[in-house]
Amino acid sequence: LNRLLAADELDLGFVSSYEYAARPAKYRILADLSISATGPVGSVFLFSTVAPAELTGRLVLLTGQSDTSIRLVRIILEEFFHVRPEYVVGEISGRREADRKIDAVLAIGDEALRIKLENRYPVQIDLAGFWHQTTGLPFVFSVCAIREDFVRSEPETALAIRDALLRCRAAGLEQLAEICDRVAKRIPMDPAACCRYLQGIEYDLGPTKQQALEKFFTYLISRNEADEQALPLKIFPQDP
Known part of the structure; x- marks a missing residue:
């Protein structure tokens, strides 16, 4: 997904947070969506x-x-x-x-x-x-990045996609036990242990998660591993 989004073959997708930091001029971050953890992630x-x-x-x-x-x-x-x-x-x-x-x-x-x-x-x-x-902060492994050009040309579509993703997140959390049963066989892993693992993964991007991203990006910028334009974060839609 990192490569496809960077090549403009996708309009949005979950990519590594580093991908956003490396090419911030290309993207915005969809609000309240991430793959993150507050404490051990287990994987x-x-x-x-x-x-x-x-x-x-x-x-x-x-x-x-x-x-x-x-x-x-x-x-x-x-x-x-x-x-x-x-x-x-x-x-x-x-x-x-x-x-x-x-x-x-x-x-x-x-x-x-x-x-x-x-x-x-x-x-x-x-x-x-x-x-x-x-x-003292969570860690954000992935963000849902959306191409800047797509946001500018199709803002209503971008909002509709975000709303659909939020609904999918809610549905997935409600069906976590069933998901654990399916995933555990593939690893292989005990279903109860798989459930504990998945319960440690978080999917929001609230203020503390944004602060965590800023901390990570500050390290990357100081090490010349990210574009300085990665900060401040560009969130879509912005809080009113």
């Missing part, structure tokens, strides 16, 4: 054989599936732990066994859930949980 982990403070000069394997998570783990390691590891981006499955030089792994989603259950790494850091512990 974005740094798994390590050593303490994070010992990772300077050691090799960290990063999943290529999430630009936002890559930026987050680098901020946590470099700004919070003050270490300078070496990084490589690539496939995680099998690689961690084949390459004994790898000391830590960034994994997300189902892959992170499986690695956590294997319990092979003595150090397991939930990145959203650590961010919350350190900053």
Whole structure:
């Protein structure tokens, strides 16, 4: 979705929050929609054989599936732990066994859930949980970005789509138990544990979540990893 939206092949979609920060002139953020967590999210982990403070000069394997998570783990390691590891981006499955030089792994989603259950790494850091512990703020992994041109040309359509997404969110939360039963088989994972995991994911973008985005973007801008125009946030529609 990041690539399609950036290439103007989509008018809107849920993309990594980093995608918005990298190209803020192209987008606005649809109000009150996100994929976020206040505390541990349960599916974005740094798994390590050593303490994070010992990772300077050691090799960290990063999943290529999430630009936002890559930026987050680098901020946590470099700004919070003050270490300078070496990084490589690539496939995680099998690689961690084949390459004994790898000391830590960034994994997300189902892959992170499986690695956590294997319990092979003595150090397991939930990145959203650590961010919350350190900053006191939630972490916003994804936003619903909408092309600036589309907002200008079709504002009523944009509002109608947002309203439909809000209705879908409400319906999904009401049917969470059924969703858990379906998803758990695919991972595979115990349905009760899957439900606890999904209950930790949040989908709003209220004032505190916006503050969290601003904090993350401030780090990115200071590290020359985001466009300065990422701040202030451009929310559509704006609060009256």
